[in-house]
Amino acid sequence: MSLNRRDFVKLCTGTVAGLGVSQMFNPAVCEAISGSLNGERPPVLWLQGAGCTGCSVSLLNSVNPHIKDVLLKVISLEFHPTVMAWEGEPAMEHMFKIADKYDGKFFLVVEGSIPTEAEGKYCVVGEADHQEITMVEAMKELGPKAAAVLAIGTCSAYGGIPAAAGSQTGAKGVRDFFESEEIATPVVNIPGCPPHPDWIVGTVTVALDAIKKHGLADGLGEVVEILDDDGRPTPFYGENIHDNCPYLEDFDNDLLATKFTDVRGCRMELGCKGPDTMSDCYKRKWNNGMNWCVQNAVCIGCVEPDFPDGKSPFYEPA
Amino acid sequence: MSGCKRNGAAASGKTAHIAIDPVTRIEGHLKADVTVENGKVVDAKLSGGMYRGFEQILRGRDPRDSSQIVQRICGVCPTAHATASIMAQDAAFGVKVTNNARITRNLILGANYLQSHLLHFYHLAAQDFVQGPDSAPFVPRYQKSDLLEDRSKDLKAVNAAAVDQYIEALDVRAVCHEMVAIWGGKMPHVQGLVAGGTTEMPTKDRILEYAVRFKKVRDFVNNKYLPTVYTVGSVYPDMFKVGQGHKACIAYGVFPLDNAYSKFMMKSGVYFDGKDHKFDPSKIHEDVKYSWFEDSTTGLHYSEGKTIPAPEKEGAYSFVKAPRYNGVACEVGPLARMWVENPPLSPVGQKMLKEKFGMDAKRFRDLGEDAAFSLMGRHVARAEESWYILDFIDAWLKEVKPDEETFTAYEIPESAEGTGFTEAPRGALLHYLDVKDSKINNYQIVSATLWNCNPRDDKGVRGPVEEALIGIPVPDIDNPVNVARLIRAFDP
Numbered sequence: 001m002s003l004n005r006r007d008f009v010k011l012c013t014g015t016v017a018g019l020g021v022s023q024m025f026n027p028a029v030c031e032a033i034s035g036s037l038n039g040e041r042p043p044v045l046w047l048q049g050a051g052c053t054g055c056s057v058s059l060l061n062s063v064n065p066h067i068k069d070v071l072l073k074v075i076s077l078e079f080h081p082t083v084m085a086w087e088g089e090p091a092m093e094h095m096f097k098i099a100d101k102y103d104g105k106f107f108l109v110v111e112g113s114i115p116t117e118a119e120g121k122y123c124v125v126g127e128a129d130h131q132e133i134t135m136v137e138a139m140k141e142l143g144p145k146a147a148a149v150l151a152i153g154t155c156s157a158y159g160g161i162p163a164a165a166g167s168q169t170g171a172k173g174v175r176d177f178f179e180s181e182e183i184a185t186p187v188v189n190i191p192g193c194p195p196h197p198d199w200i201v202g203t204v205t206v207a208l209d210a211i212k213k214h215g216l217a218d219g220l221g222e223v224v225e226i227l228d229d230d231g232r233p234t235p236f237y238g239e240n241i242h243d244n245c246p247y248l249e250d251f252d253n254d255l256l257a258t259k260f261t262d263v264r265g266c267r268m269e270l271g272c273k274g275p276d277t278m279s280d281c282y283k284r285k286w287n288n289g290m291n292w293c294v295q296n297a298v299c300i301g302c303v304e305p306d307f308p309d310g311k312s313p314f315y316e317p318a
Numbered sequence: 319m320s321g322c323k324r325n326g327a328a329a330s331g332k333t334a335h336i337a338i339d340p341v342t343r344i345e346g347h348l349k350a351d352v353t354v355e356n357g358k359v360v361d362a363k364l365s366g367g368m369y370r371g372f373e374q375i376l377r378g379r380d381p382r383d384s385s386q387i388v389q390r391i392c393g394v395c396p397t398a399h400a401t402a403s404i405m406a407q408d409a410a411f412g413v414k415v416t417n418n419a420r421i422t423r424n425l426i427l428g429a430n431y432l433q434s435h436l437l438h439f440y441h442l443a444a445q446d447f448v449q450g451p452d453s454a455p456f457v458p459r460y461q462k463s464d465l466l467e468d469r470s471k472d473l474k475a476v477n478a479a480a481v482d483q484y485i486e487a488l489d490v491r492a493v494c495h496e497m498v499a500i501w502g503g504k505m506p507h508v509q510g511l512v513a514g515g516t517t518e519m520p521t522k523d524r525i526l527e528y529a530v531r532f533k534k535v536r537d538f539v540n541n542k543y544l545p546t547v548y549t550v551g552s553v554y555p556d557m558f559k560v561g562q563g564h565k566a567c568i569a570y571g572v573f574p575l576d577n578a579y580s581k582f583m584m585k586s587g588v589y590f591d592g593k594d595h596k597f598d599p600s601k602i603h604e605d606v607k608y609s610w611f612e613d614s615t616t617g618l619h620y621s622e623g624k625t626i627p628a629p630e631k632e633g634a635y636s637f638v639k640a641p642r643y644n645g646v647a648c649e650v651g652p653l654a655r656m657w658v659e660n661p662p663l664s665p666v667g668q669k670m671l672k673e674k675f676g677m678d679a680k681r682f683r684d685l686g687e688d689a690a691f692s693l694m695g696r697h698v699a700r701a702e703e704s705w706y707i708l709d710f711i712d713a714w715l716k717e718v719k720p721d722e723e724t725f726t727a728y729e730i731p732e733s734a735e736g737t738g739f740t741e742a743p744r745g746a747l748l749h750y751l752d753v754k755d756s757k758i759n760n761y762q763i764v765s766a767t768l769w770n771c772n773p774r775d776d777k778g779v780r781g782p783v784e785e786a787l788i789g790i791p792v793p794d795i796d797n798p799v800n801v802a803r804l805i806r807a808f809d810p
């Protein structure tokens with residue numbers, strides 16, 4: 001099977017709304033994607049720049065597949081500051097060793113943005129050779145060696161909160177940073193503050209599946225084809241919240257909620273940014289289908305490149 | 319596999335300098351620099367390696383935006399930052415929230431307390447004692463890690479059970495997030511906490527959904543988490559004897575039980591010099607002599623606070639400011655809250671303290687100052703607090719009124735100020751909001767990490783974690799296991 005956009009959409013969203021990526025995670029698929037690179041689970045190095053760790057915590061909420069299977073069967077997470085056992089210089093050395101050993105064949109996951117002012121001093125990620133290593137330096141070293149970068153979260157995709165007006169840290173998203181450093185490694189953006197675990201796991205799985213079938217370059221090429229102009233996989237970010245909102249009928253009938261606890265009525269007057277936001281929250285929902293922002297309050301457009309400045313004030317109509 | 323490196327030429331004679339950077343399995347970027355002499359830590363510097371500038375980003379915005387932005391300080395306890403922010407807004411806007419809103423807020427924050435404590439013990443700290451599977455990310459690890467099985471071969475079964483619980487706790491903590499999401503919209507980063515109350519009124523169905531999940535969490539805390547903490551503790555009796563630090567702590571009070579905020583599940587108070595003191599917010603100030611912030615901003619009360627980074631400042635070594643209460647470096651967190659409140663211990667705790675430690679302890683302070691303010695004492699405090707909150711959540715579930723209003727409307731005043739005091743799972747948290755021209759004029763945050771992980775103050779006094787590191791045993795400088803154990807016991 002060759003993985004075109006239609007297959008991907010089918011895999012990721014299924015026919016029943018809300019099923020999510022779970023259905024592609026049968027054991028056969030797990031089996032198929034393990035050994036995508038070099039007959040081993042692909043090595044993943046996860047760097048945290050200027051962020052809040054919320055993306056990592058969101059990924060821990062992955063239910064189907066269980067996060068345990070992601071960690072132990074799908075990928076080999078060789079570096080992750082919040083979960084790995086190792087620490088200090090040896091951990092940093094291990095990370096650089098893996099990058100050399102799997103040059104061009106490991107995945108670099110970036111969470112948080114890259115602060116470029118003050119020579120990168122606003123974010124030190126560790127030490128090696130008794131020298132502090134900044135996020136800027138780590139990205140320059142690892143970026144070119146990675147097969148691809150997964151920019152997870154709005155911070156690493158577009159700068160996010162740390163790059164909001166008023167910040168003096170020069171925080172940048174990965175694509176921007178790579179452009180200024182002339183690093184050509186492909187970048188897949190999985191924005192959201194934080195992203196839904198399905199968006200992360202779904203993209204990883206499909207990428208590995210494509211690579212398994214078509215080799216590294218062609219496989220990645222297939223994934224790049226399904227990205228929108230902002231670098232996001234369209235199956236998750238291809239539809240508009242407002243167009244699919246359960247309150248759309250209220251909106252059409254001018255029935256507008258005037259306070260948060262109103263049970264009925266479109267949330268536009270309360271600041272809802274659904275009309276400017278592309279993601280499938282409306283059908284996937286959050287935390288195992290428990291709730292989602294519009295049903296609960298308003299959408300603040302956290303998956304969009306102009307979040308937060310273009311979306312604020314959050315509680316005023318756009 | 320080599321251990322943690324001695325810092326170059328600095329290793330001379332019996333003195334060695336060890337830098338651990340990054341300290342992993344924490345939230346954020348932290349480096350520890352310790353000096354070891356004769357197998358013990360004699361000096362320590364703790365350095366926060368990240369600055370994002372929330373205070374600067376908040377300036378000039380709509381005050382209501384603050385609760386959304388400040389949540390992004392921490393993905394583990396965004397609910398606490400949101401709570402502090404909306405309390406500051408409530409105060410500034412002069413809005414009194416309804417009874418139902420207060421209870422709903424408690425249910426949202428309470429569920430995340432449980433999430434945070436479970437995540438901390440099982441997924442951040444447990445690998446300091448238990449050996450995980452031989453697969454990344456559980457390897458590589460220290461060669462001589464002093465784990466359960468290194469202490470006794472008989473502990474294989476205990477280790478295996480703890481690893482199973484690591485996996486199970488992944489689910490249980492995700493269930494806690496589901497509980498938050500029921501009225502919080504989603505986690506991490508909630509939509510449901512706003513100035514004036516909450517955005518969704520509880521309904522009968524949703525209360526039931528919460529209750530069903532809560533039962534599962536409650537069972538896990540009672541039957542797994544509590545006994546495991548005491549069992550692990552009994553294998554490491556030496557860890558009850560180290561890490562006391564300044565023996566000073568502060569708690570602001572959290573989970574209000576009345577609308578005047580006069581009664582709390584965990585009350586406010588301060589403890590230092592062996593005595594209890596009443597909490598007085600005017601006694602807080604922040605020093606920056608050793609922090610990368612402009613010297614002219616040192617010693618300020620938070621209401622006068624300024625946050626101006628100076629990343630090149632000579633002599634400074636951290637992006638964390640050094641808050642002091644009445645000049646004292648106070649620790650915050652579950653231990654601080656449990657010491658101040660001194661609630662009864664769980665039946666499991668009382669029984670196991672008797673069986674494994676020969677101790678008759680009914681309340682938290684019965685552990686004694688030395689055992690309570692210790693590396694392992696902090697894990698016990700966190701587990702006991704998780705148990706203590708269960709009955710309160712149960713009561714709030716019965717008290718919350720289906721379909722009764724949780725939101726009160728308000729106007730944003732042209733100028734006003736307000737402070738929100740609460741407790742993040744990891745400790746005392748305050749947000750200060752100053753509004754001018756209906757916009758944010760000044761916003762200052764004193765978080766738990768600031769209280770615990772600060773560098774020296776202007777007088778040269780070490781921060782709480784720095785001080786607690788003094789005396790920590792490091793018998794083998796290539797495997798400074800206990801240094802990280804101590805730091806992680808705080809939940810930085």
Ligand code: SF4
Nearest residue numbers: 051052054153154155
């Ligand atoms: S994108 Fe949002 S959730 Fe992720 S690290 Fe940044 S602030 Fe945290």
Ligand code: SF4
Nearest residue numbers: 242245266267272274
């Ligand atoms: S609530 Fe938001 S997304 Fe839904 S119809 Fe109204 S504006 Fe559109």
